[in-house]
Amino acid sequence: MSRLLKFIIFSIAGLVVALAVAVYVLLAVIDPNRYRSAIQTVVLTQTGLQAELAGEMSWTFRPTFGLELNDVRLSAPESRQELASFSSVALNINPAGLFSGQLNIEEFSAADLHVNWFIDNQGNSNWPMPTPAETQPEPASEDSGDTSVDLNINRFGISNASIDYRNAATSQNFSLRNIDLQSRNSNFTGQAFPLNATVRMINEDTSREIAVELDMNTQLDLAAGTLSIEDMTLALSPLRLTGELHLTGLNGDNLRWRTQLASNTFNMSYLLENFVAMDQDAMPAPDAQQISIQDFRAEGDNGGATVTSANLLVNGAPVGGRADVLFATGDRPMMIGYSLQGGNLSLDDWLASSSETDDAPPVPAEEAELPFDLITDINFRGEHQFDSLTAAGFTLSPLQFTLLGRDGLMQLETQEVGFYDGSIALQGQINANQQPPQIELNTEMSDVSATTMARDFPQLSFFTGRFNLTGNHTLAGATTTDLINSIDGATQLQVEDSSVDITMIKEVFTAISVLNPEGNIAAQWPDVVRFTDAELLLMFNDGLAANQEVSLRLDNLDINGSGGLNLTEGAFDYRMNVTMLGEPATQSIPVQEKYQNIAWPVRCEAEFTDAALQYCRPDLQEVRDVFADMARNAIEERATEAVTEQVDRLRNRIQDFFQQD
Numbered sequence: 001m002s003r004l005l006k007f008i009i010f011s012i013a014g015l016v017v018a019l020a021v022a023v024y025v026l027l028a029v030i031d032p033n034r035y036r037s038a039i040q041t042v043v044l045t046q047t048g049l050q051a052e053l054a055g056e057m058s059w060t061f062r063p064t065f066g067l068e069l070n071d072v073r074l075s076a077p078e079s080r081q082e083l084a085s086f087s088s089v090a091l092n093i094n095p096a097g098l099f100s101g102q103l104n105i106e107e108f109s110a111a112d113l114h115v116n117w118f119i120d121n122q123g124n125s126n127w128p129m130p131t132p133a134e135t136q137p138e139p140a141s142e143d144s145g146d147t148s149v150d151l152n153i154n155r156f157g158i159s160n161a162s163i164d165y166r167n168a169a170t171s172q173n174f175s176l177r178n179i180d181l182q183s184r185n186s187n188f189t190g191q192a193f194p195l196n197a198t199v200r201m202i203n204e205d206t207s208r209e210i211a212v213e214l215d216m217n218t219q220l221d222l223a224a225g226t227l228s229i230e231d232m233t234l235a236l237s238p239l240r241l242t243g244e245l246h247l248t249g250l251n252g253d254n255l256r257w258r259t260q261l262a263s264n265t266f267n268m269s270y271l272l273e274n275f276v277a278m279d280q281d282a283m284p285a286p287d288a289q290q291i292s293i294q295d296f297r298a299e300g301d302n303g304g305a306t307v308t309s310a311n312l313l314v315n316g317a318p319v320g321g322r323a324d325v326l327f328a329t330g331d332r333p334m335m336i337g338y339s340l341q342g343g344n345l346s347l348d349d350w351l352a353s354s355s356e357t358d359d360a361p362p363v364p365a366e367e368a369e370l371p372f373d374l375i376t377d378i379n380f381r382g383e384h385q386f387d388s389l390t391a392a393g394f395t396l397s398p399l400q401f402t403l404l405g406r407d408g409l410m411q412l413e414t415q416e417v418g419f420y421d422g423s424i425a426l427q428g429q430i431n432a433n434q435q436p437p438q439i440e441l442n443t444e445m446s447d448v449s450a451t452t453m454a455r456d457f458p459q460l461s462f463f464t465g466r467f468n469l470t471g472n473h474t475l476a477g478a479t480t481t482d483l484i485n486s487i488d489g490a491t492q493l494q495v496e497d498s499s500v501d502i503t504m505i506k507e508v509f510t511a512i513s514v515l516n517p518e519g520n521i522a523a524q525w526p527d528v529v530r531f532t533d534a535e536l537l538l539m540f541n542d543g544l545a546a547n548q549e550v551s552l553r554l555d556n557l558d559i560n561g562s563g564g565l566n567l568t569e570g571a572f573d574y575r576m577n578v579t580m581l582g583e584p585a586t587q588s589i590p591v592q593e594k595y596q597n598i599a600w601p602v603r604c605e606a607e608f609t610d611a612a613l614q615y616c617r618p619d620l621q622e623v624r625d626v627f628a629d630m631a632r633n634a635i636e637e638r639a640t641e642a643v644t645e646q647v648d649r650l651r652n653r654i655q656d657f658f659q660q661d
Contacts, residue, residue, distance in 0.1 A: 032057040032058055032059055032067055033057050035057070035067065036053050036057060039051065039053065039069070040053065043074070044077070047074075048077070048128065049074045049075065049076065049077070049083065049084075049128075050074065050075050050076065050077045051072060051073070051074055052072070052073040052074075052075070053069055053071075053072055054070075054071040054072070054073055055069065055070025055071030055072070055088075056070050057069055057070075060090060065092070065093065066090055066091050066092040066093050066107070067090070067091045067093055068088060068089070068090050068091075069086075069088065069089040069090075069091070070087070070088050070089075071085070071086075071087065071088075072085065072086040072088075072089050073085045073086075076126075076127075076128045078128075079126075081126060082116065083115065083116060083126065083127060084113060084114065084115045084116070085113070085114050086110045086111065086112060086113050087111055087112035088110070088111050088112070089108070089109070089110045089111075090107075090108075090109040090110070091105045091107070091108060091109075092105070092106050092107030092108075092109070092155075093105055093106065094106055105153060106154055107153060107154070107155045107156065108153050108155075108156040108157070109156065109157045109158075109159075110157070110158045110159070110161075111158075111159050111160055112159075112160050112161070112162075113158055113160075113161035113162070113179070114161070114162050114163075114164075115161070115162070115163040115164070116164055117163060117164065117165045117166070118165075118166045118167075118168075119166070119167040119168060119169055119170075120168050120169070121168045121169050122169070123169050153186060153187075154184070154185055154186055154187055154193075155183065155184045155185065155186060156181075156182075156183055156186055157180075157181065157182045157183070158179065158180065158181040158182075159180050160178060160179070160180070161176075161178075161179035161180070161181070162175065162176060162177050162179065163175065163176040163179070174201060174202060175201070175202040176199050176200070176201050176202070177199075177200045177201075177202055178198070178199070178200040179197070179198070179199045179200075180196075180197065180198045180199075181195075181196070181197045182195075182196050182197075183195045183196070183218075186218075187220075188220050188221065188222040188223075189221060189222075189223070190219050190220070190221035190224065190226070191219065192217050192218065192219045192230075193217070193218055193219075194215070194216070194217055194218075195214075195215075195216050195217070195218045196213075196214070196215050197212075197213070197214040198211070198212070198213045198214075199211075199212040199213075199214075200212075201274075208273070208274060210236065210237070210274045211235075211236075211237065212234070212235065212236050213233075213234075214232070214233070214234050214235075215232070215233045216229045216230065216231060216232040216233070217229070217230050217231045217232075222250075222251075224248075224251075225248065225249055225250035225251030225252065226246075226247065226248050226250065227245075227246070227247045227250060228244070228245075228246045228247075229244060229245040229246070230244045231244070232244060232245065236271070236274065237270075237274075238264075238266040238267055238270050238271060238286075239263060239264070239266045239271050240263060240264040240266075241261060241262075241263045241293075242261070242262050242263070243259060243260050243261035243262060243296075244259065244260055245258075245259045246258050246259070249301075253302065254301070254302070255301060255302050256299070256300070256301045257299065257300055257301070258297075258298070258299035258300075259296075259297070259298055259299070260295070260296070260297050261293060261296040261297075262293050262294065262295055262296065263291075263292055263293040264292060265290050265291070265292040265313070266290070266291060266292070267284065267286055267287075267288065267289050267290060267291075268289050268291050268350070269283055269284055269289050270283075270286065288315075288349065289315065289349060289350055290313070290314075290315050290316070291312060291313070291314055291315075292312065292313045293311075293312055294311040294312060294313060295309055295310075295311045296309070296310050296311075297309040297310075298310075300325075302327075303326065303327060304324065304325045304326040304327050305324075305325045306322075306323070306324050306325070307321070307322050307323040307324075307338075308322060309322060310322065310323075314342075314345060315346065315349050317342060317343040317344050317345045317346075318342060318343045319340065319341070319342040319343075319345065320340070320341050320342070321338060321339050321340040321341060322338065322339060323336065323337065323338035324336070324337045324338070328377070333376075333377055333378055333379055334377065334378045334379070335378070335379045335380070336378060336379070336380040336381075336382075337380065337381050337382075338380075338381075338382050338383075339382070339383040339384075339385075340382070340383070340384045340385070340386075341384075341385050342385075342386040342387070342389075343386070343387045343388075344386075344387050344388045344390075344397075345386055345388070345389050345390070346389075346390040346391075347389065347390060347391040347392075348390055348391065348392070348393065369478070369479060370437075370478060370479060370480065370483075372430070372432040372437045372478065373432070375405050375408055375409070375410050375430060375432040376407075376408040376432050376433070378405065379405060379406045379407070380403070380404075380405045381402070381403070381404050381405070382402065382403040382404075383402055384399070384400065384401050384402070384403070385398070385400045386398065386399045386400075393456050393457060394456070395419075395420070395456065396417045396418065396419055396424065397417075397418045397419075398417070398418055399414070399417050399418075400414065400415045400417070401413065401414040401415070401417075401426070402414075407433075408431065408432040408433040409429065409430070409431055409432070409433065410429065410430040410432070411427075411428070411429050411430075412427065412428035412429070413426075413427055414426045414427070419445060419448055420448050420449050420452040420453045421447070421448065421449040421452045421466075422445060422446050422447040422448035422449060422466065423445070423446050423447065423448075424443070424444070424445045424446075424448070425443075425444045426441075426442070426443055427441075427442040428440060428441045428442070434476070436476050436477050436478050436482065437476070437477070437478060438474065438475070438476045439474065439475040439476070439483065440473070440474050441471070441472075441473045441474075441475075441489075442471065442472050442473075443469065443470070443471040443472075444469070444470050444471075445467070445468060445469040445470075446468055447466050447468065448466060448467055448468070448469070449466055450463055450464055450465055450466070450467060450495070450498070451464050451465075459612075461501075462500060462501040462612075463495070463498050463499065463500040463501065463534075464498055464499045464500075465495045465496060465497055465498030465499065465534070466495070466496065467493055467494060467495040467496075467498075467534075468493070468494050469491065469492070469493045469494075470491070470492050471489065471490070471491040471492075472489050472490060473488065473489030473490075473491075473540065474486075474487075474488050474489055475487050475488075484543060484544055484567065485542070485543035485544075485545065486542065486543055487540045487542075487543050487544060488540055488541060488542065489539070489540050490537065490538065490539045490540070491536075491537075491538045491539075492535070492536070492537050492538075493534075493535070493536040493537075494533075494534070494535050494536075495531075495533075495534040495535075496532070496533065496534075497530070497531075497532060498530070498531050498534050499528050499529070499530045499531075500528065500529055500530075500531060500534070500554060501527060501528050502525065502526075502527065502528070502529050502557075502589070503527050503613065504612060504613055504615065504616060505522075505557065505578070506522045506525050506527070507613055508578065508600075508602055508616055508617065508618055509521045509522035509525075509600075510522055511617060511618050511620075512600055512618045512623050514620075515620065515623055515624055515627050516627065521592075521595055524590060525589060525590070529554075529588050529589055530588065531554045531555045531557075531586075531588050532555060532586055532588070533553070533554075533555060533586075534552075534553070534554050534555075535551075535552070535553045536550075536551070536552050536553075537549075537550070537551040537552075538550055538551075543564075544564055544565040544567065545564045545565065545566065546562075546563070546564035547562065547564065548562060548563055548564050548565075548574075549561075549562050550562065550563070550574060550576070554589075555585060555586040555587070555588040555589070556580055556581040556582070556585040556586060556587050556588055556589055556591075556596075557578070557579075557580060557581070557588070557589055558578075558579040558580075558581055559576055559577070559578050559579075560576065560577055561574050561575050561576030561577055561602075561604075562574065562575060563575055563576075563604070569607070570607050570608045570609065571605075571606065571607045571608065572604065572605070572606065572608070573603075573605045574603075574604040574605070575601070575602075575603055575604075575619075576601075576602045576603075576604055576616070577599035577600065577601060577602070578599070578600045578602050579597060579598065579599050579600065580595060580596050580597075580598070581596060581597060582596035582597050594630070598626060598630070599626075600618065600623065600626065601618065601619040601622040601623060601626070602616050602617070602618050602619065603616065603617060603618075603619050604616040
């Protein structure tokens with residue numbers, strides 16, 4: 001028994017020694033460089049890229065048996081420009097295949113991959129785009145002479161990879177660093193395997209670093225041309241996106257896809273900060289500007305895409321919709337149809353509050369190129385319906401409107417919209433076919449309550465009543481500055497039975513009365529006056545900066561003049577004439593007859609942030625001339641009266657003299 005046991009032990013030991021000697025002799029005899037050409041052929045066949053194995057090739061036993069490649073470089077076959085490089089690549093192989101001359105690769109590990117991705121001003125990438133023939137699946141085994149390579153990779157990993165991206169067409173620059181990609185049980189036969197990736201993204205423009213992590217279960221079937229990604233989690237602070245993605249037709253021209261996504265609640269500004277420079281002083285609180293994707297479902301193919309369902313929460317307000325997109329073809333532009341529905345949505349939550357900028361010095365407005373080309377390149381129709389929409393402080397409730405764009409012409413049309421206990425109707429048109437592009441805006445408000453509006457705009461609390469407004473304006477230009485400088489049109493407002501705070505008018509006439517020897521003209525005026533009729537007409541001629549014509553009539557108070565706005569400095573300057581009319585105008589503001597029908601010169605020059613009582617003041621030099629004219633006229637009138645009286649007396653005496661005869 002002991003002899004048998006010894007025999008077995010010695011036999012096993014002998015086999016181990018023989019196997020070790022055989023492997024040693026095999027590795028000593030087999031030069032790893034014999035696989036250099038075969039590996040290059042596999043890379044070219046599978047990726048369409050030329051591989052240069054510039055470093056040494058050697059056998060390695062750590063962590064497992066395999067082949068180590070050093071200094072691997074990839075380039076396009078027709079170009080010597082380096083696209084990517086590895087400092088080292090380790091290929092885990094099955095030793096048994098070496099005895100038959102095969103290189104059976106079961107695992108791929110790479111370190112220090114670096115990718116250069118550049119796009120020139122014409123939008124051409126340095127990475128070659130594969131043609132349909134190149135995207136056909138290739139056999140997993142490649143022969144090169146008497147050496148064959150069998151790809152059966154079930155595990156791969158990439159550590160410390162990096163990507164540099166430069167786009168000259170869009171001026172985008174960013175880098176990806178510390179990319180780690182790990183997978184086990186990987187295969188190309190449709191069996192599920194986990195995939196994990198971590199990336200550190202660096203925005204070269206903002207110098208901001210972003211950590212990205214991706215986990216998912218993947219099913220890739222090269223033969224069938226399908227890819228399924230499930231249980232996906234993408235973490236990009238503050239966003240955490242979950243969902244799935246399925247693709248078919250990867251081998252041919254009939255690509256189809258579908259996806260379903262959801263997210264946590266995140267702050268949109270903090271997400272955008274990862275990609276664009278943001279003004280830190282204007283950043284909202286972390287718990288503001290909240291968005292969450294409740295459910296997003298979409299599908300598509302080479303011809304277009306459909307968003308079958310999109311449900312979001314925007315600061316707690318539900319917003320949902322769907323969309324259909326047809327991609328552009330040779331004889332047809334892109335076509336989009338969509339619908340949006342929502343609850344009580346406030347756009348002001350996403351805009352900087354005016355109070356945040358009131359104390360800031362004025363900043364000249366920058367030229368803003370407007371994307372009018374989109375209107376000519378895309379045909380679209382959008383239906384919108386919201387319980388309420390607040391923008392720039394104005395609340396529209398409920399709101400329903402249509403946007404229609406076709407052949408360079410975009411039109412906006414609303415149904416009758418609730419607006420501060422009244423209604424508003426808007427119509428607009430953008431004609432991008434004109435040079436420069438032209439915009440038409442028509443606004444009509446009916447029975448709007450000034451009192452209700454003053455709750456959102458306290459600066460309007462100086463008057464009450466219900467008003468009607470009509471506005472028709474045209475603009476032309478390719479930039480915001482050009483548009484502002486080209487505004488033409490008129491706005492007309494009518495108020496019936498309105499109470500108006502005339503404190504500012506009283507202050508103006510009190511200042512005028514400083515030069516009046518008879519005292520304060522406005523001493524007996526009340527602060528608030530009820531007017532039966534009030535009308536305002538504001539006309540724009542070639543922009544806002546000058547040539548505006550203003551006409552305001554409040555019963556017997558008539559104000560008219562001209563001036564303009566300086567949006568850059570946040571100021572205005574108008575030269576006005578204020579006239580207290582006599583009868584038959586309704587005498588709502590009491591004034592002596594001698595002060596009636598006189599145009600009093602007033603200068604309204606101030607900044608938007610000034611107190612209302614500082615807006616206007618009389619032009620005292622011209623007021624002095626007015627009083628001088630009044631005095632001169634009074635003297636002439638008294639002289640005329642005296643002469644007339646003397647003439648009448650003389651006439652009477654002459655008549656009496658002849659009557660005595």
